[in-house]
Amino acid sequence: MKHLIAPSLLAADFSKMESQIEIINRSEADWLHLDIMDGVFVPNISFGLPVIKSLRPHIDKPFDVHLMIVDPDRYIRDFKLAGADLLNVHYEACTHLYRTIDAIKKEGMQVGVTLNPHTPVFLLEEIITEVDLVLLMSVNPGFGGQKFIENTFKKLTDLKRLIEKKGSRALIEVDGGVTVANAQRLINAGADVLVAGSAVFNAPDPIQAVKELKHFLPEPPLSDLR
Ligand SMILES: O=C(CO)[C@H](O)[C@H](O)COP(=O)(O)O
Numbered sequence: 001m002k003h004l005i006a007p008s009l010l011a012a013d014f015s016k017m018e019s020q021i022e023i024i025n026r027s028e029a030d031w032l033h034l035d036i037m038d039g040v041f042v043p044n045i046s047f048g049l050p051v052i053k054s055l056r057p058h059i060d061k062p063f064d065v066h067l068m069i070v071d072p073d074r075y076i077r078d079f080k081l082a083g084a085d086l087l088n089v090h091y092e093a094c095t096h097l098y099r100t101i102d103a104i105k106k107e108g109m110q111v112g113v114t115l116n117p118h119t120p121v122f123l124l125e126e127i128i129t130e131v132d133l134v135l136l137m138s139v140n141p142g143f144g145g146q147k148f149i150e151n152t153f154k155k156l157t158d159l160k161r162l163i164e165k166k167g168s169r170a171l172i173e174v175d176g177g178v179t180v181a182n183a184q185r186l187i188n189a190g191a192d193v194l195v196a197g198s199a200v201f202n203a204p205d206p207i208q209a210v211k212e213l214k215h216f217l218p219e220p221p222l223s224d225l226r
């Protein structure tokens with residue numbers, strides 16, 4: 001399978017939402033990644049349900065919602081109604097993960113489980129066959145534009161092995177510090193979906209940036225940029 005690109009709206013310019021929507025629609029982005037932060041699970045507050053709901057009619061791509069909130073069970077139905085297609089909950093935020101996974105499936109959404117950088121992959125052993133996707137955080141969640149944590153490569157290898165051992169169909173998504181410089185290595189190590197915030201929306205040409213992440217176009221020589 002060709003890998004997928006999910007630009008993260010967190011890095012978009014919220015004062016120019018119309019043009020940002022156009023970028024997402026015109027680009028080769030496969031999904032839109034939406035980072036929901038509550039200021040408790042992570043030390044930052046982003047945006048919430050009304051933003052997802054108002055974007056939904058304007059973007060014809062699956063919404064990959066990354067919940068960085070405590071007690072996600074309370075909001076599963078609301079995110080379905082707002083337009084989420086895939087709901088990612090953090091392993092660290094769920095006391096009864098089986099129940100949470102079940103509730104997301106019952107709402108007709110795809111389900112993803114997210115691991116913080118310090119959370120080992122083996123903790124997913126008992127639920128890996130129940131999920132559609134595992135999201136590996138490659139930065140500490142809460143902010144865009146952070147430096148990629150290299151240990152993610154080891155976790156990718158561990159996760160790939162676990163998925164194969166258990167016969168799971170889960171996709172592997174990587175989120176945080178993804179750039180054209182590490183994208184190809186991440187795919188080679190087993191990632192199926194790459195989230196990219198700053199690497200897309202802070203690029204001079206975001207549509208071209210998505211293309212480069214999708215096809216690993218070599219970076220142009222400096223002389224071409226002048
Ligand atoms: O979940 C996130 C942060 O918690 C974001 O999806 C992630 O940081 C993307 O931003 P960038 O590509 O700039 O690192």
Ligand SMILES: [Co+2]
Nearest residue numbers: 035066175195
């Ligand atoms: Co995210």
